[in-house]
Amino acid sequence: MTDETLLETRGLTKEFKGFVAVDNVDLRVKRGTIHALIGPNGAGKTTVFNLLTKFLPPTRGTIHYKGSDITRDNPADVARRGVIRSFQISAVFPNLSVLENVRVALQRKSTGSQFAFWKSDKTLDKLNDAALAILDRVGLKDFAQVHAGALAYGRKRTLEIATTLAMDPEMMLLDEPTAGMGHEDVDRVRDLIKEVAKGRTVLMVEHNMSVVSGICDIITVLQRGAILAEGPYAEVARNPQVIEAYMGTTHA
Numbered sequence: 001m002t003d004e005t006l007l008e009t010r011g012l013t014k015e016f017k018g019f020v021a022v023d024n025v026d027l028r029v030k031r032g033t034i035h036a037l038i039g040p041n042g043a044g045k046t047t048v049f050n051l052l053t054k055f056l057p058p059t060r061g062t063i064h065y066k067g068s069d070i071t072r073d074n075p076a077d078v079a080r081r082g083v084i085r086s087f088q089i090s091a092v093f094p095n096l097s098v099l100e101n102v103r104v105a106l107q108r109k110s111t112g113s114q115f116a117f118w119k120s121d122k123t124l125d126k127l128n129d130a131a132l133a134i135l136d137r138v139g140l141k142d143f144a145q146v147h148a149g150a151l152a153y154g155r156k157r158t159l160e161i162a163t164t165l166a167m168d169p170e171m172m173l174l175d176e177p178t179a180g181m182g183h184e185d186v187d188r189v190r191d192l193i194k195e196v197a198k199g200r201t202v203l204m205v206e207h208n209m210s211v212v213s214g215i216c217d218i219i220t221v222l223q224r225g226a227i228l229a230e231g232p233y234a235e236v237a238r239n240p241q242v243i244e245a246y247m248g249t250t251h252a
C-alpha cells in the first residue's frame, strides 16, 4: 500500500428528479488497497459505481484518476485507462465455453484483434494459453470446455472475475462479488479477490461483512447517499452511527 491516491471524487452528487441518490461524496481510493463500499440498501453504492464507470453522468462534482479529471470520459475511455468493472452474469456469454469467454475478454483488451479469424494459429494458441493460465489462477481450469451457461452460480461469478482479470485492469471495480453465494463459494471468492488484488487496486461493493473484515483495507460507509464513516474495519465496526445505520437490516 502506498499513500498515492489513485481514484478520487470531489463533491460527487447524483440527483434523480430532485432525489439525491449520491450526496457530495469525497472518496479517495489509494493505490494497492482493497477498498470496500458498504451501506444499507438504497444507500447509493451502485449509483456511485455507475458514476465512476461513466454509465451515469454526475449532477455535480468531479472524478479524478491518477490526477486526471475523467468526469467527462465515456465508459470506454475509463476502461482504456485501466479501470474495469466486473460484468454482471448477464454479460457472461452462456453459449460460449468458459475458455472462450476468457478469450473474448483477452481479445477485447488487445486493440484491433476483434478480427481474430485473420490471425495465425500461433496467435490464437497464445490466446488459448493465456486464457488457460487465467482459468488456472481462478480455479476454473477443469471447466475450460464447459458451456458458461452450465456453470453453477458461484463458478459463474468466478468466471466474471476471470474475464475482468483478462482485461489486466489497474483498478478493478467489483459489484457484490459474493452476492447470493453459499459459505464455501464466499470463502473461495474472498481468497480469490485477495489473490488477484496483488499489484492492483480494488474497489468493491460488498454486503458480506466477513469478506469486508477479512480482506478490505479501508471501508467507506454510505448512508442516504453520503459518507457516514470511513476507515479500517475494526474502527468502522465500532462506530455508533454505523451500528445504528445497520440495525434492523439483514446485512449487519
Ligand SMILES: Nc1ncnc2c1ncn2[C@@H]1O[C@H](COP(=O)(O)OP(=O)(O)OP(=O)(O)O)[C@@H](O)[C@H]1O
Pocket: 016, 019, 021, 039, 040, 041, 042, 043, 044, 045, 046, 047, 048
Ligand atoms: N435511475 C434511477 N432513477 C431514480 N432513482 C434511482 C435511480 N437509480 C437509483 N435510484 C435511487 O437511488 C437510491 C440509491 O440506489 P442504489 O441502487 O445506488 O443503492 P445501493 O446502495 O446500491 O442499494 P442496494 O444495496 O440495494 O443495491 C435508491 O433510493 C434508488 O431507488
